[in-house]
Amino acid sequence: MNNTTSKKKKMLLALDGQQTDTPPLWLMRQAGRHLKEYMEIRAKAENFLNFCYSPDLAVEATLQPIRRYGFDAAILFSDILVIPDALGQQVDFVPGTGPKLAAISSIEELEKLSKDRLHDHLSPVYEAIGRIRHELSELAEETTLIGFAGAPWTVATYVVEGGGSKDYQKTRKWAYGAPDEFSALIDILVDATADYLIRQIDSGVEAVQLFDSWAGVLPPSQFDKWTIEPAKKIIARIRAHHPDTPIIGFPRGAGLLYRRFVEETGVNAVSIDATVPLAWAAENLQSHCAVQGNLDNLALLTGGPAMEAEIAHILAAFADGPFIFNLGHGILPETPVPHVERLVELVRGTSVGAA
């Protein structure tokens, strides 16, 4: 599993705080529905969680965008809801509707969650990681493998609401009204998430990203409690085992609070969404850590002059510090492949595959 080349990978250089000639490039949700080769293998598993837990399929889905685009990072193909599933909560993915969980909304119901079978349950993920690293060493040895997990706040919204939600009313009411009870849920998720990410690194991922997709709804007092504090605990746990593995935080939609997140958590990189002004991020975030982002996924979907202008602005804004080119949010399924190919050309200043 060790990187035996003397030259450090471009993605890891950026995560180490170094400038690179052109930025490393990958896209959130690069593996998945915008690729026809993904749709072909997706049909091989009866449901989405089984797909995630099938090492053959997860390995293949992870590698597909690397083969097609030659990105600088591969990200493990999985889902943030494997954690509640592995803790014993009933999780289903209903086609066309999204995830459906047996909602947990009282302190008593937290007893339904148990870490006893966590690693057994997640062993197909760890197996997939080992196999992806092996495949990458032959296919694209410059490509960094990223592991990930959902952050406790975001996962908690699914645990409590029983699925996706518009305003997270049950979760947020619980968090305001009974913070000690809600803390108990967050602590369970912190513990399981730290264990999970440590084991991902043991298995071969070279960096990890913590996705707090719904952090943006939290007012500052709640953001401190439910986004920053859990991230700090998870990061401390990871670093006690793997001090050199870089950690990317993504408190999506944090706005003005991105800076506090970076300063308080000490992440190696922060992923920013497309609403963050570039000059502000360069001044306030890139001075602390690597910045990853932040092309609007709708600009990529649209393509053309608007996309090209946005890419040029982003490249110029972050040219003087550690930077990883990415989207501000996951690639949309309707995104045409030629738009992604053009993005690769523009970011690399070259044609596809020649970098």
Add this chain to the structure above:
Amino acid sequence: MNNTTSKKKKMLLALDGQQTDTPPLWLMRQAGRHLKEYMEIRAKAENFLNFCYSPDLAVEATLQPIRRYGFDAAILFSDILVIPDALGQQVDFVPGTGPKLAAISSIEELEKLSKDRLHDHLSPVYEAIGRIRHELSELAEETTLIGFAGAPWTVATYVVEGGGSKDYQKTRKWAYGAPDEFSALIDILVDATADYLIRQIDSGVEAVQLFDSWAGVLPPSQFDKWTIEPAKKIIARIRAHHPDTPIIGFPRGAGLLYRRFVEETGVNAVSIDATVPLAWAAENLQSHCAVQGNLDNLALLTGGPAMEAEIAHILAAFADGPFIFNLGHGILPETPVPHVERLVELVRGTSVGAA
């Protein structure tokens, strides 16, 4: 319609940039479903738009929260979708689902929109405004009447998507891919919205608020084009007719871009959502104009110590400048009335109705 008392109303003092002993207080969506007296009159109209266009019902709904809580401002009971409806687009409110419009998504289809019957169509709104002012002069002469409209970007998302939406994909793709075409739609909405707000003021409202509820999804380049520029045009039109009527802007979710919005548009007040850090807003926004906000509607729904702590923080943060106490987003239908009563006590430093 003139305010014949020599003392200026508290709400108008704050909008004029003056500090008040305790801040004026009102709540977005104060008229509506959290009140049982609203649910009783709501049943009298077969559909929601008919309710909005019935002066008797709109007057009563507007006044209900004033009678119950004695707020410093009443806001016209209406909906932002009266503008596409008045322009000739088919708009229905489907119970339990939300608004449904005959979507418009091409430059040719814009011809379906016409301003010819705008004021005829909206005359029940203007009639309601006159009657509310009259009623308020007897019921609560210190209460300011606020008119409102949806901002063009937010209204455009409904026009183009044909209803509510998760990521506004059609609208945002049109805006990126064919900005000249999308501008034509925005210009139609700017023109109609300016006419509508001017006529609201002619009819008796004493201030207006422009609700850009979905501004928060726009990256900076798009925010400038579709939120700031239309707001500037509408404000210029209003001020040409009514230079002294204060204008409140609410680009919800604008994060770091609230400051640019305030500086560029020259609004008299900015309404901020609950994610905006208080100290930042006091320093960067309240120095330019009055600030309105920003209690989390989930904190109000929850009540108790968390709500009380948030209220205290807000009152302290904005005590040294012009400030209007409000929520960060509309009151939720499930909000208990006693929580609102407690909020009134805390903001006024007194008991309900004694202010």
